[in-house]
Amino acid sequence: MRFVETLALVPLVLAAPRPMRRSALAPLIVPRDAQLVEGSYIVRMKAEAAEQSISSTMELLSAPPAFTYTDAFNGFAGSLTPEELETIRANPDVEEVEQDALVSxxxxxxxxxxxxxxxxxxxxxxxxxxxxxxxxxxxxxxxxxxxxxxxxxxxxxxxxxxxxxxxxxxxxxxxxxxxxxxxxxxxxxxxxxxxxxxxxxxxxxxxxxxxxxxxxxxxxxxxxxxxxxxxxxxxxxxxxxxxxxxxxxxxxxxxxxxxxxxxxxxxxxxxxxxxxxxxxxxxxxxxxxxxxxxxxxxxxxxxxxxxxxxxxxxxxxxxxxxxxxxxxxxxxxxxxxxxxxxxxxxxxxxxxxxxxxxxxxxxxxxxxxxxxxxxxxxxxxxxxxxxxxxxxxxxxxxxxxx
CATH class of the missing domain: 3.40.50.200 (Peptidase S8/S53 domain)
Structure with missing residues (x-):
């Protein structure tokens, strides 16, 4: 009977969510010789990232993203705190993060x-x-x-x-x-x-x-x-x-x-x-x-x-x-x-x-x-x-x- 109870617990253990981390942080790109926009970043998700993963990543932000990209590629841009930046870079579905810069x-x-x-x-x-x-x-x-x-x-x-x-x-x-x-x-x-x-x-x-x-x-x-x-x-x-x-x-x-x-x-x-x-x-x-x-x-x-x-x-x-x-x-x-x-x-x-x-x-x-x-x-x-x-x-x- 105890053997059966132990087996019954196995699916629960397997179904427990794993923390979304990666062994190395996603690249952070800082454009050279550019006028940078402080605290603003462009996040590019991997092409195979599920829509749910993209949505959950954006939900980590303390402020809504300024822009969401769905056609040129999957991703978003917005203001990130240093802590949010590190968390997003640790997400295995993130391709890379680039600091925003001015154009003219x-x-x-x-x-x-x-x-x-x-x-x-x-x-x-x-x-x-x-x-x-x-x-x-x-x-x-x-x-x-x-x-x-x-x-x-x-x-x-x-x-x-x-x-x-x-x-x-x-x-x-x-x-x-x-x-x-x-x-x-x-x-x-x-x-x-x-x-x-x-x-x-x-x-x-x-x-x-x-x-x-x-x-x-x-x-x-x-x-x-x-x-x-x-x-x-x-x-x-x-x-x-x-x-x-x-x-x-x-x-x-x-x-x-x-x-x-x-x-x-x-x-x-x-x-x-x-x-x-x-x-x-x-x-x-x-x-x-x-x-x-x-x-x-x-x-x-x-x-x-x-x-x-x-x-x-x-x-x-x-x-x-x-x-x-x-x-x-x-x-x-x-x-x-x-x-x-x-x-x-x-x-x-x-x-x-x-x-x-x-x-x-x-x-x-x-x-x-x-x-x-x-x-x-x-x-x-x-x-x-x-x-x-x-x-x-x-x-x-x-x-x-x-």
Missing amino acids: MFESPQQDADWGLARLSDNKPGGTTYTFDNSAGEGTCAYVIDTGVDASHPDFEGRAKMLKSFVRGGGETDDHGHGTHVCGTIASKTFGVAKKAKVFGVKVLDASGGGSNSVVMAGMDFVTKDARNQTCPKGAVANMSLGGTKSKAINAAAEAMIKSGVMLIAAAGNDGKDAVDYSPASTPGACTIGATTIDDKLASYSNIGSMVDVLAPGSNITSTWMNGETKTISGTSMAAPHVAGLAAYFLGMGQKKEGLCEFMAKNSLKDVIKGVPTDTVNLLIHNKANNGTRGPLEAEAEAEAE
């Missing part, structure tokens, strides 16, 4: 006339006419992860939409202007490369043009999910004219977005340094963009190196601004949307999204930019409209670059 847009204001559009269809600098196939990116969507967009600007002709803001108290519109400028270079009537594409604003930077990795990742996570539900029969691209020092978390979110089918265009950065040390510019699979000037020189501020895929006009670029205005500014922030627009343009012509960055590199003007170091490509993007490249309609339109 890559632009600086300058006052001069626009020229970038014309350079995309001319074989030599100095032109004033932009020649393009009249498919003009129709059927494509461009997500702009930035300061938002002034969708009411008349130059968008109703093709711009503000989708989501992740800036607390920032409002559902662009209160800086940078995002509207980027959207205009991609798809506005006057300044846009792809004049029939739709542009979507996803706000992750505040009125000063600043933000943090955790907020930017919330925008990336949103785009990864939203792109599955939008009507973009010819494809979707995402433009990120922002960044900071290298972040494994940002790069992981970027890779997930690319894997979902959204082409990512990333500004290389404005410090004249190697883009390999910046995110999302250093993401494998992203199309990373350096900047050029009106006289076909590499912009002095442009980041360089092996991560740069192509070059595009970036200095003294005029485009749309908030409150229905226009503005001329410079930076790799301005170069990237030329490429995002060109990607939408080629997608609209029927080009496949797979290998599109390589396709644009192949069709670029080669070795025409002065001052490019040997470790950086000398490839200036070009739409080939003056070289016989045509879309399904076999027609072209002309617009004076203003």
Whole structure:
């Protein structure tokens, strides 16, 4: 009888929960040379972690997480005490923890006339006419992860939409202007490369043009999910004219977005340094963009190196601004949307999204930019409209670059 009682206890012993600990703590990543956000962390869970484990991990926090990530990868971001940080790092379902860091847009204001559009269809600098196939990116969507967009600007002709803001108290519109400028270079009537594409604003930077990795990742996570539900029969691209020092978390979110089918265009950065040390510019699979000037020189501020895929006009670029205005500014922030627009343009012509960055590199003007170091490509993007490249309609339109 006592033997039977002992056996009856066995299931109870086996069913007792084991403490969730690991032999070594999950890695804690601190971005180098970054402005860190004190006490704020990004927690990336393992891909195989159960939803219940993720929920129970978040319940350990004394304050609710600021953001939860479900599409780019499983995880969350928020404020952690030192004790909470150690407990979370001991969880075997946690892949890694990264301290949050500040990011910013890559632009600086300058006052001069626009020229970038014309350079995309001319074989030599100095032109004033932009020649393009009249498919003009129709059927494509461009997500702009930035300061938002002034969708009411008349130059968008109703093709711009503000989708989501992740800036607390920032409002559902662009209160800086940078995002509207980027959207205009991609798809506005006057300044846009792809004049029939739709542009979507996803706000992750505040009125000063600043933000943090955790907020930017919330925008990336949103785009990864939203792109599955939008009507973009010819494809979707995402433009990120922002960044900071290298972040494994940002790069992981970027890779997930690319894997979902959204082409990512990333500004290389404005410090004249190697883009390999910046995110999302250093993401494998992203199309990373350096900047050029009106006289076909590499912009002095442009980041360089092996991560740069192509070059595009970036200095003294005029485009749309908030409150229905226009503005001329410079930076790799301005170069990237030329490429995002060109990607939408080629997608609209029927080009496949797979290998599109390589396709644009192949069709670029080669070795025409002065001052490019040997470790950086000398490839200036070009739409080939003056070289016989045509879309399904076999027609072209002309617009004076203003």
